[in-house]
Amino acid sequence: MTIRIETRDLGKTFAVDGRDMRAVDGVSLAIREGEFVALLGPSGCGKSTILNMIATLLPNSSGEILVDGQPIDRRRPSRNVGYVFQRDTLFPWRTVQANIGYALELAGVAADERRERTQTALAQAGLQGFGHYYPTSLSGGMRQRAALMRTLIVQPQILLMDEPFGALDTHTKLEMHRVLLNIWEREKQTVLFVTHDLGEALTLSDRIILLSARPGRIKEEFTVDFPRPRDAVTLRETPAYAALFSRIWHSLGEEFVKGAQA
Amino acid sequence: MSRLTILLWQVAIALGLAVVWEWGYSLHDRLPWLVPELLDPYFVSKPSAIYDQFLHASCLVDKRGIWNDWGNGQFSKCMARSENNLWVATLITLKNTLAGFAVGTTSGFVLGLALGRSDRLTAIFQPFIVAANSIPRIALAPIIILAFGLGDASKIVTAWLVVVFLVFFNTFEGARSVDRDHISAARLLGASEWQITRTVIVPSTMAWLFASLTPAISFALIGVILGEFIGAQQGIGRMIIEAEARGEAAGMMVAVFVLMIVGVILATIVRRVQNHLLRWRPQSAANL
Known part of the structure; x- marks a missing residue:
């Protein structure tokens, strides 16, 4: 299968109060055509930073970003890539x-x-x-x-989504999942979806990439092989969901603790 | 309080003021401690005299106080007699106010947008703007009259001068505070630099421009009147100066009332337009 998004040893350093802060370190990932991947991690782990670098919103400090095999051009974002903001940015x-x-x-x-x-x-x-x-x-x-x-x-054939439902209440969020699943199961865009909500990641994605606390590195990957089409509500009641949830939850929990200590 | 109660109070206060104005001074001899010297009709005239003066100045009645007929040309004959009768004066002042407002808001907007979006231009021009802004605009009026003459041009320039800074600073602030995420969103949706300017920066800055329109129209009127005070052949400001020279309080008061009405109408229209243009903002929808 074709790889649509690829990063190689991607890194980002911010200058904070005159000191360099490593936000993202050595992230190499590849997303195949038509795949729905969730980038999961605790707050401040650099997952949005990774997404924004791929979206050309932020320059990367090191490494490479390829979209459809081509290095991205910050001055000319690809028309194939769509981006959904965390904040409502309607005009x-x-x-x-x-x-x-x-x-x-x-x-x-x-x-x-x-x-x-x-x-x-x-x-x-x-x-x-x-x-x-x-x-x-x-x-x-x-x-x-x-x-x-x-x-x-x-x-757009590629969708980058930065916690797009993060500000919504639980009920509205489930409604949004239903809308998104409907569209995606028909159009099969390649999606990279940033979230800190494990339930959301499990509901939507084919694969979860779990990031560590800062600096963001890839900690673990999980395949989410629940059958499709999925129902955002009933899916959560299946044993397979519960089993995978608790497996990832422990791994994610360690990072939450580390993130809180940092 | 119900709307009716409020209205009744307003009418009562207006009537009370009119009564004091009309008859108050006749009590001056008997109660000098209560009635101030300022109520002397020589200074402030009185409502009946002002009304009378209005009918004459507007050619509605002839010298004997008989209503002018529209049909037999008495009205137009009266109009032709005076170069600066009330109607002509109002028209001239209004025209120059609108012209000054239009030129002032347009140039203020363009300058504010250009400087607001360019750090380099801001850095270069900042001291000049601060210096120019700290000159009381009124101080420049005599120079403007000298340079542009007694006609309309000098009034438009004076109005422009008071409006342009107001609009400039508002627009500048607006252009600086365009939401970065809106710009990013537009860029990622395929907008070119020019399209970003046209579809994001301009409309978002326009909101700030609109907010400055109501004060701008009042400022424009002030500028025009000021110009007419200092040197003019026509206009309401000129009428006031002439009436003052003749010691006619009623004449001045008529002009002041006309200015008040013109001011209220202009401000109301501009506020309506502003509310319509900003209807997407929740707070402006509330005070429509």
């Missing part, structure tokens, strides 16, 4: 549909086609009838669904 001055259609507008897609595709996306996200609303009048979950659609509308 508040645009209506929901103008936000979702934004990338099409940039690409010069004709208004008719834009409207059609935007309507489809609104329906997919369960936002029918909210197209003319401004983001500020939507709930957090609705905004994040709109943000997801804004990224997905240009059909």
Whole structure:
């Protein structure tokens, strides 16, 4: 299978108060076409930093990043890569549909086609009838669904997601998992999904890469081979889920403790 | 308090003030300790005289106090007689205010955006801006009249001068505080540098510009009146100066009232437009 994202000995050093702080160290990973990989780790372990370097949002201090076999170019992010922020970054001055259609507008897609595709996306996200609303009048979950659609509308084959549901309550989060699973099981994008929520990682991914506390290094990998299509709610009640959960939980727990001491 | 109660209080206070203004000074001889000298109609006129003066200055009545007929051309004859009658003066002042406002906000926005997005330009121009901003703008008015003459140009320039800094500083602040994540999001969605400027930086900075529009229109009016005080042939400011020279308190008061009405109308329109443009912001939706 083709490798779509690859990092080789990736590292990042930040200058904090005049001292160098190693945030990410020697991370080599490879993500295959159509694979859903979760990057799991305690807060501050550098998982978002890794994602942001791959997304060209941050320069890397050492190592290499290849997308589709090509070293990334920070000045020209690949059109094949979509990014979903942790924070809601919808443009508040645009209506929901103008936000979702934004990338099409940039690409010069004709208004008719834009409207059609935007309507489809609104329906997919369960936002029918909210197209003319401004983001500020939507709930957090609705905004994040709109943000997801804004990224997905240009059909990127690779998706980078930075704790996109981190700020949502449990119930809304499960709803978002359902929406995302629906879309992903149909389109099979290559996904790198950053999270500190083990349940979320297990629900969504094919493989979990567990990072150590700072500096972030790859500690362990786990294959998540639950059958698909998955149901975000009932999956959590299966014995296989419970077994894998407790296996990873212990390993993750050690890192939480280390992270808290550091 | 219900809206009706509030309205009743407002009407009562307005009537009370008008009554004191109209008849208060007649008590001056009997109660000098209660009625201040300032209420003398020689200084502040009184409502009835102001109303009378308004009817004359606006050509609505003739010298004898008889209503001018629209049909037989008395009104237009009266209008033609005076170069700076109330209507012409209001129109001129309004026109120059709007022109100064338009030029001031546009140039302030462009300058603020350019400097706000460029650290290099900011570093170079900062001392000049601080220096220019610390000059009381009013002090420059005589120079502007000297340079641009007694016509409309000098009034527009004066209005521009008071508006441009206000809008500039607001826009500058706005351009500096554009959300980095919005810029990143746009870039990752495929926006070029120019598209980022057009679709993220400009609209996000516009919010700050809009917030400065209401004070800007008031400032523009102040600038124009100031210019007219110092040197003009027409305009409401000119009317005030002329009435002062003739010792006509009523004439000045008519002009002041017209200014008040013009000011209220302009500010209301601008606030409406501002609220509409900022309808995406929750706080502006609340005070619509």
